[in-house]
Amino acid sequence: MVAQLIKNQTNLYDTDYNLWVLDTVKKLENRDLDTLDWDNLIEEVLDLSKRDKRKLESLLIKLIEHLLILGYWQSEKERNRGHWQKEIINFRKQIKRLLEDSPSLKNHLKTRLDRCYQDGREIASQHSLLSLNTFPEEPIAPLEQILDENWLP
Template identity: 80%
Template sequence: MVAQLIKNQTNLYDTDYNLWILETVKKLENKDFNSVDWDNLIEEVLDLSKRDKRKLESLLIKLIEHLLILGYWQSEKERNKGHWEREILNFQQQIIRELEDSPSLKNHLKNKFLDCYQKGCKLASKHSQLPLNTFPENPIAPLEQILDENWLP
């Protein structure tokens, strides 16, 4: 009986994810802990952290891309400066909002900063068609400064 229940939960997880979530929430609300699909629930909770980390990395990469474009793509600066500055502020605000919800993720961003910077350089190069070596090999500013809404290169 227990084996069949676990099999049905796993099948529901694999066949109708949304229904699995609704059923899991219902079981948790009813404190029906014995019938909760714990393995998949644990996996999903861990994945929430991974998603937040990936989201922050993606936002930081886009922020760096736009900071580099603003600082180094001189031929387009006058025409696009306002757009780039708006995008920079938008990415900064999104990152700050995420870090306010989960301050411990700031350490993750610090650890991934150089990797994000290098990816941002590649995107800036592709976007601007400037050679990759146009952009400094090392970050143009520390993470704290890059996240400062009052700072621009």
């Protein structure tokens, strides 16, 4: 059955993704370029970049959310400061690791800062039940400062 699935690469990609990956790796190792499923391989390689971009954006949104609630949710600040700061440190470290692996993605974050900020602002408003107007419409800091481990609002 496995041999039959391997014969039809497109079907293998659609029916058993893990087996398709293992078969593709084997073909790459053997330099068997003529039988590779090029269309799906190209799609998967492109998707690797998209996944990292989505993950970075998600982490930046969470970081911004926590920076905003730390800076503006005064009634809960003393009780939750430690938790929020821990989350801020965690998100910054995850972003830092991803950017160490792919430094060029920092440019992507710069271009997406405004959108990520607006998403983080909306989530902070929902999280805190504070009015959206409580939080500034424009980013509270440039990206470099938001990512700076020594900066808090």
